[in-house]
Amino acid sequence: MQTMKQDLWSGLALIGLALMLYYYLIPTWVGDNTFGGMSPQFFPRFGTILIGFGGIMLTCGAILKLWEHDSSLPGDAVFGTTNLLKVGLIAAAMIGFILIFQWAGYLYAAPPFIAAMMIVFGARKPVSIVLVSAITTVTLFIVFSYGLNLPLT
C-alpha cells in the first residue's frame, strides 16, 4: 500500500518536473538555433515528453491499484526516520569533506570525515577511530599523490 502511495507521489512529481522542463527550463536554458539539422531543443523536449508520459502512466497505475485495494491498509514505510537520519548524516559528512577539502586541502578534510563516517557506521572505540582515520588518510595521500600522480593539495 505504501509503495502505491509512493508511486502516486513520484508520478505527480515527475509530471510537475516535465511541465517545468517543457514550459520554463527548456525555453530559458536551451538556445533555439534552428540553422540546419534540427533544433538543440528537440532532444530535451523529447526526453521531457518521455518523463511526462512515464509520470502519467505511473500516476494512473498507482490510482488504479489504490482503487482496487483498501487504501486504509497500513504498509511498511519506504523511507524510515532512522534511515533518513543516517543518510542525512553521511551526506552532511560528505558536504563537510568537500567544503574543507576546497578551503584547506585533503589532509585537513579526510580525518574528521573518516571519523564521522566510522561513527555513523557503528564504530565506538576511540582508539580504532583515530587509528583508522590517520592510517587511511596518510595511505591514500601517498597512493594518490605519489603512486597515481594526482595532487591532492
Added chain:
Amino acid sequence: MITDILSALEMLISVQNMIAIFAGVAFGVFMGAVPGLTGTMGIALVIPLTYAFEPITAFALLLGTYKGALFSGCIPAILINTPGTPAAAATVLDGYPLTQKGRGGEAMGMALWASVIGDVISTIALIFGALLLAQLATKFGPPEFAMLVLFSLTIVAGVSGDSMIKGLIAAAVGFMFGTVGLDPMMATPRFTFGEITMLNGISLMAMLTGLFAVSELFIQSEAALSSVKNVVVPKAKISWAQIREKLPTILRGSAIGIVLGSIPGLGATPSAFLSYSEAKRASKTPEKFGKGSLDGVAAAESANNATAGGALIPLMALGVPGDVVTAVLLGAFLIHGLAPGPQLFAENLDLVYAIFIALLIAALMLPVIGLAAIRLFSKIVMIPRYALYPIIAVLCMLGVYGFNSSPTDLWIMLGFGLLGYGMRKLAFPLAPMMIGFVLEPIGEQSVRQALTISSGDWLVFVSTPISITFLVLTLLSIAFITRRTLKDKKGTRP
C-alpha cells in the same frame, strides 16, 4: 590478423599489465566475497584510479575486477549461506547444504573450476561473436547507428526489474542529463545555467560513482552491520574425475550463460537459475538437488561466470550495454576516449585483441587467486564494515576529484548519490538511467548527422536494409515487452 594479434601481445605483455590483471581479479574477488559490496561498486571505484593508466592497463584492471567479483560471490554463498552477489543465489541452494554435510571443500573446488571453465569458454565465444558482429557493423552509417540506439533504448525495459514504466522514466531522466552541455552539432549551451564548468556536460565519472557507489553507501548505512565471526573454511579440494563427471553440466551451463548473457537485460542471475533448473531436469538424481548436489553448484557457477563473455559481445561489437556492469564498463571506455563498437574494431583492433587476451589471462589467474581467497575468507569476512565503508567513501571522493581536479564534480557525485538512493528506495532501476545518459549523445549525433545528410528527410531512417532491420527489431522488442508485462500482470493479479 596475425599482425594485429602480435601487436596486441606486444601491447599487453608487460609486468605492469600482468600486475593490473592480477590486482583486478584479486580486488574483484574481494568485492564479491564480502556481502554488501558489489562488483559494480568495485568497478565504479576502480575507474578513477585507471585515469593515469594506458587504456590496456586500465581495462586489464577493470575486466579483472568484473571477472573476480562474478566468481567470488559463491564463497560466502557456500560457506555462510549468504550470496556475495545476486547471481550466487542459485549456488546457495546446493553449496550450503554441502558445507553442512562437511563437504564444503568439494563444493568450493567445484565452484572454482566450473567458474574457470565457464569463463574460458565464454571468452572464446566473445572473441568470435564480437569479431563477426563488428564486421557486420562496419556497414553502419549515421541512420543505422540512430536506429541501433533506438533499439538499444528498448532493451531498457529488460533491465528495469519489476516495473517497465519506472525503467522508461529512469532512462528518460538519464537521457535528459545526457543533453546537458554544448549540443553536439551547433555547440549551443543547454542547461548550463551560466556555469562554464557545465559546458562539457555532466561528468560521467561523477555520475556513475554517485549512482553506483555513493548510493550503495547510503543503502548500506541502513543495514545492521555485524561482521561474521568464526567461519570454518575448509580446503577447496576436488578431483579431476569429479570435474570430468560434471563436465556436461558445466558445458551446458556455459552455453546457457553465454546466450543469456548476450541478450541485453538478462544477465547472470537468471542464467544461473536457468542452468540450475536445466541441470536438475537432465539429472538422473534430481531428488538430490537442493540437498547438496555438486551438479547444482557446477550448473549455477558455470552459467554465472559464462555470462561475462556473453554480455561483452554486444558491448564490444555494437557499443550496446545490456546490464548494469556493462553500462558502467561502457562509461569506462568513454572516459578513456574509446567508443566500443565497429569503430573500435576498425581503428584499435590491436587493443581489442589485447583486451580479449587479457580476459583469457584473467580467467587463468582465477584458480590461483580464488584458492587464496577461499583460504583467506575467514579473515576477509571479519573486516569490520565500519572501517570498510568510510575508506570506500574517501576513495569515491578522491577518485572523482582526481579525474578532472574539479570540486564541482564532487557536488555532482553527491547529488547523484542522493538521487540514486531515492531511486532505489522508490524501486526505480539505476541501469536504464546510466544507459539513457550514455546513449543520448551517440543517438543525437547520429540522428542529426543523418538528417543533415538527407536535408531533413526522416525517411533516411528506413532507407537501408540494416536500419529497417533495427526498426523491425525495435517494434518486435516493444511487442514482446508489452506482451510480457500484460502476462505478468495477469499472473500476479489475485
